[in-house]
Amino acid sequence: MAATVKNSKTTTEAPVQASTTDPALGYYTPGTDIHDTKAPAGPIDKKWAQRQFTAKLVNPANRRKLTVIVVGTGLAGGAAAATLGEAGYNVLNFCYQDSPRRAHSIAAQGGINAAKNYRNDNDSVYRLFYDTVKGGDYRARETNVYRLAEVSPNIIDQCVAQGVPFAREYGGLLDTRSFGGVQVQRTFYARGQTGQQLLIGAYQALERQVNAGTVTMHTRHEMVELIVHDNRARGIVTRDMVSGKVESWYADAVVLATGGYGNVFFLSTNAMGCNVTATWRAHRKGAYFANPCFTQIHPTCIPVHGETQSKLTLMSESLRNDGRIWVPKKAEDCTKDPRQIPEADRDYYLERIYPAFGNLVPRDIASRQAKNMCDEGRGVGPLVTEVTQDGTKQQRRRGVYLDFSDAIERLGRKAVSDKYGNLFDMYEQITGENPYETPMRIYPAVHYTMGGLWVDYDLESSIPGLYVCGEANFSDHGANRLGASALMQGLADGYFVLPNTINDYLAAGPFEKVDDNTPEAAEALASASERINRLLDIKGSRSVDSFHKELGSIMWEYCGMERTEEGLQIAIKKIRALRESYWKDVKVTGVNEDFNQALERAGRVADFMELAELMCVDALHRRESCGGHFRRESQTEDGEALRHDDEYAYVAAWEFTGDGQKPILHKEPLEYEFIELKQRSYK
């Protein structure tokens, strides 16, 4: 049986035994355990209703006296701002783009999961909950995930009512399709542009509130500092990206919905502007950063073309419904025209290793297997020169085929085009190759970050009054996110969870007035300006981008798809040296009082430099493999991720203690009350 064919890694080398002393201890200080105190006791399917009942309310007449700052206008931020505006709060909404409609949620292609069971295929809220916990390799908090699954059907209802044009059947009802890691068809979609359509729905709801005067929109404003007064988040400092004006905004609560930090790798599927600054600044002010090393490498992206590459483009996971992934069985076939390679000489490796899920295994597994095939020398596409961890140079082909010829034969070219037309067009636009004629070439790329600011059941961080939604928090996806679940989480948080939980906090408001004379506010404003001036004054010799690229290559090599104890320590050393050099030698042209994109990037890269180290420390301390975090020292005989539940069934929440100081590790033990912890199997 094909499934018994072993991964090459295990046949060529035995798993390395983890050493007995933990070298990570040199990089952090163990702290006290933390717990979520907000999820009520009781059966899991009653918790959310119970929490909604126990949460304090704010009288509609009092809401307009309360101000809420929302940073970000993607699915989570846009939905939250619109919903809080509808409720009658005074909302200040910020984004760095020129319009709220451009947030990077817009680029999500494949779809959104919801437990509607329209397919009559045994789907349920409980199954979506189970699939998400399992897909996340048992490193997510049960209570949050159950609630996510529970509100998922409401999202579809809400979006349809807003006019989101989901794909429909001829009977006029909604169509669904399959996605990775599950065996039901629960993914709603709008061709390959689901994120765009959902975001435009949220954007329209938001603009309606702008028109109604409940939401004030500040575009081209970047949050550069958080204001904490009397142990509460009370405002933010922004830089106006057109005029350079640095100013403070005050509120009774602050919501961060600022997305993920994948751009720490320089090359990722994130938008150019995606950054960690908002959440990192909050982290430095006391918000714990949870599981920063949990990053998702997406298996189906267009391979890197060369040194000048600025970003990577995803080809939707939905393509794995009909496309078959393969590499040549023989290394000497790798340079041949794929169409000339006979069926018998192709290795459909995912179908071979994972017969039950085939091409639809979760992302972490599909990505690692693509890497393994290329490491074996069976990759396709141009040769790329790489520097390995021991410093030697090697040449590898970094690509695998995603082939639609079977689907085109079975369904016809038109049917394939109806489903994936825009993706095929995009592929051709970028590569100059026609995927109807020749197989696509794909390779894994950084896509999503499961880690983020730690939040409790109410989505409140460790700073009272600071709430975190969407990709910016750590809450729902554990160590690996399933496809079509990011859109679900963003909208669940923004439309249904946060607007209900934040009342409980705001009921105690309005809080004591703060203004520019409040010491913490004055300090935040001054330190933000000081940091900008410091960057401008360095006047070094290297561009911001060149530093960012170097940081990215360190992270990809040592903290990417496969991590080792030794490599991570090398990475930390390299990051520290690079950071030091950055603050001495970066060249930022222009002045602050201007539209200055070099300065914008300089601030973001400075924060990535700090985050990168924490990611490596987190990866180093977690001496197990789980989901997207694969430690070479911890794998099964078949080369799959091997968890150590006895030691690592916890959320790692990191506390900032000062520049150059060791962070403190707080563990939130994960208690699995309803789902039994198992070794994941997709065979």
Added chain:
Amino acid sequence: MKITLKVWRQAEGEAQGSMETYQLDSVAEEMSFLEMLDMLNEQLTAQDIEPVAFDSDCREGICGMCGIVINGSPHGRYESPVPTTTCQLHMRNFHDGDVVEIEPWRAGAFPVIKDLVVDRTALDRIVAAGGYISVNTGSAPEAHSTPAPKLQADRAFDAATCIGCGACVAACPNGSGMLFTSAKVTHLANLPQGQPERRRRVKAMIAAHDANGFGGCQNIGECASVCPKQIPLESIAQLNRDLIASLFRADGKSA
């Protein structure tokens, strides 16, 4: 390949701008147009010249943030075999020795901020005037309670793919935003959920369009020819039909 760039440089909205010439010597055909500009900016930074300001974000052709007039055409339509956004235009469409002129969107409603960056917030104001369905969070009926015929849902979808980049406005000799406005009107007019506000919506959006400095539409069609999402000119016909109908039907609300 070698490329000569003539780039519009303008320090700020009120400043006098001019075309500046720059030379790039090693442009690879796999590079995107914006990666070519990244390369230019690295070169300028090394020479202590301030880099060229231009907008871009997703670089996947979906966010609508990028937009440059290339050789006289928004998004460089004529260099690309298929309509595209600037970020999806690749250098394989150019040749060694080409001279490429680069300018910002030019339209009354889009003031220049700096170099190639313009202010497009007027498009948001058109949407804010009525480009939505008024449904508060939590009040939606079950998704399958209202079937939508597939043909019309597909038509709504085609219009909803507008990315709000503003190329249509930049291409129009009148600086009209009619294709943009009509895409939203067409999207919502083709769905059952969009019917209750259909007449009020078109009036309010047109009023906002006119109030925000966009010019009138004369059905010239330049807009549709540069649209990277191929929003058809018929959308404007749909808008006009709805607008005329709305003038003869009381809907209880004034625009």
